[in-house]
Amino acid sequence: MKVFAHRGASGHFPENTKSAILEALKIGVDGIEVDIQSAIDDYMLIHDSWLDRTTNGTGKVNEFDAVTIAKLDAGNGEYVPNLQQLLDWNNDKTLLNLELKHTFELEKLAIQLEYNISMGKISRTNILVSSFDHHQLLWLKNRLPWLKIGVLTSSIPISYAKFAEDLNAYSVHVDKNFVNKAFANDAKQRGLKIYAYTVDKEQDIALMLEYGLDGIFTNYPAQTKAYLQSLDHS
DSSP states (O other): OEEEETTTTTTTTTTHHHHHHHHHHHTTSEEEEEEEEESSSSEEEEHHHHHTTSSSOOGGGGGSSSHHHHSSSSSSTOOOHHHHHHHHHHTTTEEEEEEESSSSOOHHHHHHHHHHTTSSSSSGGGEEEESSSSHHHHHHHHOOOEEEEEESSSSSTTTTTTHHHTTTOOOEEETSSSSSSSHHHHHHHTTTTEEOOOOEEEOHHHHHHHTOSEEEEEEEEHHHHHHHHHHHHH
């Protein structure tokens, strides 16, 4: 089962920051999930559309430019990175799951991804773009047919994973509290990967394994990996 660092190794470091990302790379995760928000002029790594919870700033992310946001304290003296910094730090070492939150001007995002691929900064196989906004995913898939998209849901739909298959998705990302074996089986029959968020407790990890999920997003990737390895050896 694949282990994705949720907002980096966010259980021990401020979420979506350089230290959380570098720690996840050091642990050797299968992927790193980060949240993308639009500032006025750039894509920033921050979960909320408001600055208030994770920084010492106030106001909406999309009302400030990147330079202003980068001056804020994102915890432990860290700053809010932008997308390019993430791509540089990762340097194609692992898969990056970019979760689009409140993002605009997706043409700019498409161009940035294409540029970084052309420069050898990341490979197509190491990019996965996910969102609860399925319209944005559809637009991106039409713009970049090679792009792996992950369709987010926090429900168990009547037709299970059909909505993700309809979008020609790579994966479906489910809430650990709203998934069952039937959902997992249906996703696999449609040729989709199924990943659950956010899974930190051993009991929940074991349940996701039992359901046959392909991977989990965790705030504690080192502990999660150690627990999965202990199961392999037991």
